[in-house]
Amino acid sequence: MKAFDALVLGLGALGSAVLLQLARRGIRVLGVDRLAPPHTQGSSHGETRITRCAIGEGEHFTPLALRSHVLWREIESETGAKLLTTRGVLVLSSPARTSFTHVENFFANTVAAARKYHIAHEILDAEAIRRRYGQFRIRDDEIGYFEPGGGFLRPEACLAAQLELARHHGAEIHVNERVLSFAPRRADVVVTTDKDTYVAGQLVVAAGPWLPELLDASLARHFRIYRQALFWFADLAGLFGAGRFPVFIWELSGRRQSIYGFPDIDGNGVKIATEQFDLATTAAAPGSEVGASEPAAMHAAYVAPFLPQLSATCTRASTCLYTVTADFGFVVDRHPESGRVIIASCCSGHGFKHSPALGEAVAEIIANGRSSIDLRPFEFARLSVY
Ligand SMILES: Cc1cc2nc3c(=O)[nH]c(=O)nc-3n(C[C@H](O)[C@H](O)[C@H](O)COP(=O)(O)OP(=O)(O)OC[C@H]3O[C@@H](n4cnc5c(N)ncnc54)[C@H](O)[C@@H]3O)c2cc1C
Secondary structure, eight states: OEEEEEEEEOOSHHHHHHHHHHHHTTOOEEEEOSSOSSOSSSSSOSSOEEEOSSOTTOGGGHHHHHHHHHHHHHHHHHHOOOOEEOSOEEEEEOTTOOOOSSSTTHHHHHHHHHHHTTOOOEEEOHHHHHHHOTTSOOOTTOEEEEETTOEEEOHHHHHHHHHHHHHHTTOEEEOSOOEEEEEEOSSOEEEEESSOEEEEEEEEEOOGGGGGGGSOHHHHTTOEEEEEEEEEEOOTTSOOBTTTSOEEEEOOSSSSSOEEEOOBOSSSOEEEEEOOOSSEEOTTOSOOSOOTTHHHHHIIIIITTTOTTSOSOEEEEEEEEEEEOTTSOOEEEEETTEEEEEEEEOOTTOOGGGHHHHHHHHHHHHHHSSOSSOOGGGOGGGOOOO
């Protein structure tokens, strides 16, 4: 059996970050993925991910976002890849909102985190939003939080850059190889794949939406998987280019879910999406394609009433999987039955932006037994059963 100091199971957003940070520290590490990341089957595809530094999902996420921005820039300068674009993020909300973003006080938490961590921002009233961004049909009671240092990441390029760098630092990478099982022993973990068997001092399970399949029911019950659909609408009026229209999150009134979106970045259209938590699925479930009627339904319900100048011409659509915990937080914790296995999931629909700092923290735990950023908020123990 081939032996490694550490094995990373899954090389998506978090696994590729863990792999890179372990390899940088001179740890002999193997990364294994059942597919060949970046791919379109999991949670880390679709051209763009929002990144912001003042984190409304909870103050404890903000240090991760701040550190991640530093790491993204480092990776960019080492690889020459273009990963992070910071042209600002606008969060819209109102006292009359009927939707919320992951947690109830998302907007107020965002403002509080910006103040606490001295993150540059502006608070805009309805008039100021209309003056700056006439594309939004803003109600008089709506307000905006604008963070100029926020923006978007290019997820596929982020994964590719981290894997390339990890390889450069000595990581071994096996793609198209599926982990079938892992068995912790006193001194190591035996990992069996469909091609080979390995022993590793530490195992990091970063399987994204496949995570529940690799866990006992007592742990798997903490994660639910939801299919989300993404739509790109044509900017026929030429109003939604990157210089004129921001990355945004909008807590709507009159709808059950928020919407979020991006400017037309590469001429592919304006990506707009909402979230759904009504129908759970599994990573193995077939038929995740976008149905023929979905773009028109999305446009009628979530685009036309709020962004009336955006055309109904859907240039592209795809789906992606959320892995969600009951409190919309992450799980990064030792397996309850073995200190040699770390379960790592930057889940709940907002983890991409934090993945390099989480990867660094996991690597620090493996290398030194403790991390610079406090990971206690991500322990299993906090979770009630979903
Ligand atoms: C539609 C959508 C929009 C999002 N928007 C944002 C956003 O704007 N901002 C933000 O910060 N976050 C966002 N997120 C969340 C973020 O993208 C995810 O939290 C993150 O990508 C999850 O990464 P992961 O590494 O956990 O999973 P993945 O990237 O899915 O990686 C898991 C990997 O494990 C591999 N694997 C699974 N099982 C096995 C096995 N048995 N053997 C070997 N390999 C295995 C898979 O092939 C896969 O490559 C969004 C997510 C979605 C779906």
